[in-house]
Amino acid sequence: xxxxxxxxxxxxxxxxxxxxxxxxxxxxxxxxxxxxxxxxxxxxxxxxxxxxxxxxxxxxxxxxxxxxxxxxxxxxxxxxxxxxxxxxxxxxxxxxxxxxxxxxxxxxxxxxxxxxxxxxxxxxxxxxxxxxxxxxxxxxxxxxxxxxxxxxxxxxxxxxxxxxxxxxxxxxxxxxxxxxxxxxxxxxxxxxxxxxxxxxxxxxxxxxxxxxxxxxxxxxxxxxxxxxxxxxxxxxxx
Amino acid sequence: xxxxxxxxxxxxxxxxxxxxxxxxxxxxxxxxxxxxxxxxxxxxxxxxxxxxxxxxxxxxxxxxxxxxxxxxxxxxxxxxxxxxxxxxxxxxxxxxxxxxxxxxxxxxxxxxxxxxxxxxxxxxxxxxxxxxxxxxxxxxxxxxxxxxxxxxxxxxxxxxxxxxxxxxxxxxxxxxxxxxxxxxxxxxxxxxxxxxxxxxxxxxxxxxxxxx
Numbered sequence: 001x002x003x004x005x006x007x008x009x010x011x012x013x014x015x016x017x018x019x020x021x022x023x024x025x026x027x028x029x030x031x032x033x034x035x036x037x038x039x040x041x042x043x044x045x046x047x048x049x050x051x052x053x054x055x056x057x058x059x060x061x062x063x064x065x066x067x068x069x070x071x072x073x074x075x076x077x078x079x080x081x082x083x084x085x086x087x088x089x090x091x092x093x094x095x096x097x098x099x100x101x102x103x104x105x106x107x108x109x110x111x112x113x114x115x116x117x118x119x120x121x122x123x124x125x126x127x128x129x130x131x132x133x134x135x136x137x138x139x140x141x142x143x144x145x146x147x148x149x150x151x152x153x154x155x156x157x158x159x160x161x162x163x164x165x166x167x168x169x170x171x172x173x174x175x176x177x178x179x180x181x182x183x184x185x186x187x188x189x190x191x192x193x194x195x196x197x198x199x200x201x202x203x204x205x206x207x208x209x210x211x212x213x214x215x216x217x218x219x220x221x222x223x224x225x226x227x228x229x230x231x232x233x234x235x236x237x238x
Numbered sequence: 239x240x241x242x243x244x245x246x247x248x249x250x251x252x253x254x255x256x257x258x259x260x261x262x263x264x265x266x267x268x269x270x271x272x273x274x275x276x277x278x279x280x281x282x283x284x285x286x287x288x289x290x291x292x293x294x295x296x297x298x299x300x301x302x303x304x305x306x307x308x309x310x311x312x313x314x315x316x317x318x319x320x321x322x323x324x325x326x327x328x329x330x331x332x333x334x335x336x337x338x339x340x341x342x343x344x345x346x347x348x349x350x351x352x353x354x355x356x357x358x359x360x361x362x363x364x365x366x367x368x369x370x371x372x373x374x375x376x377x378x379x380x381x382x383x384x385x386x387x388x389x390x391x392x393x394x395x396x397x398x399x400x401x402x403x404x405x406x407x408x409x410x411x412x413x414x415x416x417x418x419x420x421x422x423x424x425x426x427x428x429x430x431x432x433x434x435x436x437x438x439x440x441x442x443x444x445x446x447x448x449x450x
Contacts, residue, residue, distance in 0.1 A: 021268045085318055125346070183438045191427070
């Protein structure tokens with residue numbers, strides 16, 4: 001259940017392009033044709049599915065405060081979290097290079113369709129963004145991190161596929177000259193983002209129930225205990 | 239001198255990194271709901287791009303071209319860590335607002351784009367000017383977008399109310415005449431539409447920039 005929820009949440013509600021504007025540069029540059037858009041989108045899913053879990057492991061066992069305790073007692077107080085940017089980007093750049101070599105060796109046909117996009121991806125904000133959001137949202141397990149990576153990749157894929165299809169069609173429309181190309185693409189993306197906002201209601205039902213439960217708890221506490229205890233309880237609940 | 243000043247002035251309008259070169263859009267859109275955040279983001283990018291350009295330009299003759307992307311990424315990542323730590327130390331609240339977007343300066347295409355296109359082939363001083371020029375061009379757009387979104391969305395600028403007091407019962411300024419904030423401006427899709435309109439206005443003024 002947790003997996004399904006996170007999966008749909010990362011595709012629709014926290015869509016990389018429409019909710020957080022990640023990977024916009026390649027989204028705008030490579031969306032002129034559907035076929036190239038599909039190639040880049042597939043490469044993004046592929047790389048996100050590999051790098052997010054990998055960076056999750058790095059974060060859990062090397063970077064977090066106290067994460068080094070598996071090395072021994074004396075390492076338990078180390079906090080390397082300031083290194084996370086450099087570690088994440090190095091992992092991503094290395095993985096992209098590695099994936100490129102492996103794909104080239106074992107599946108030349110896949111390489112021909114994905115190949116040219118792979119180097120582009122190392123500097124795609126969506127990839128680093130996926131890892132950074134994974135860290136800041138404190139995703140709990142390796143499985144969930146993989147789900148999150150795949151889900152956000154699919155979300156990005158959907159977005160670029162949709163805009164590429166629209167841009168192919170819009171060539172036949174009479175757009176004001178100054179708005180042609182980039183301008184109209186921005187505005188369409190904005191309108192699509194407004195559309196995607198409506199998915200926001202999809203999963204909030206459960207959250208609201210939880211919230212009302214919490215406030216109910218606080219109120220019962222208020223009724224039969226001193227103010228000090230209320231403060232303690234709300235802290236715990238928060 | 240004429241050449242050097244061109245390096246700074248060009249990216250401000252006719253070769254703007256955001257509206258013409260289409261670089262660095264990601265961070266430009268996500269954090270512009272408040273003017274203050276846009277300004278801090280611009281300063282961070284200014285620092286990273288100017289210093290990074292100089293560093294890459296100094297090393298341009300010793301970087302093997304095969305691994306240049308990794309070298310560039312490490313240089314940017316180091317500079318961004320500095321910015322992140324400084325922000326956490328001196329502007330903690332703001333660094334919470336910017337959240338992952340400080341980290342995403344690393345993959346900001348303006349930075350890699352300028353390293354590749356300019357710093358690898360030019361002297362440190364010219365690269366420095368190019369860095370300043372391009373980050374100012376980036377800053378201009380960020381500040382325009384931030385200005386309109388904060389003004390129309392919450393009626394404030396830099397957190398100071400400029401359109402009067404919107405609290406019911408003590409209405410003043412424009413609000414007394416029935417004006418209301420457009421909360422929609424604070425949501426992320428509006429950033430895209432505002433940038434789209436900026437592009438529209440710019441290209442209407444300068445026909446040479448129109449794409450076919």
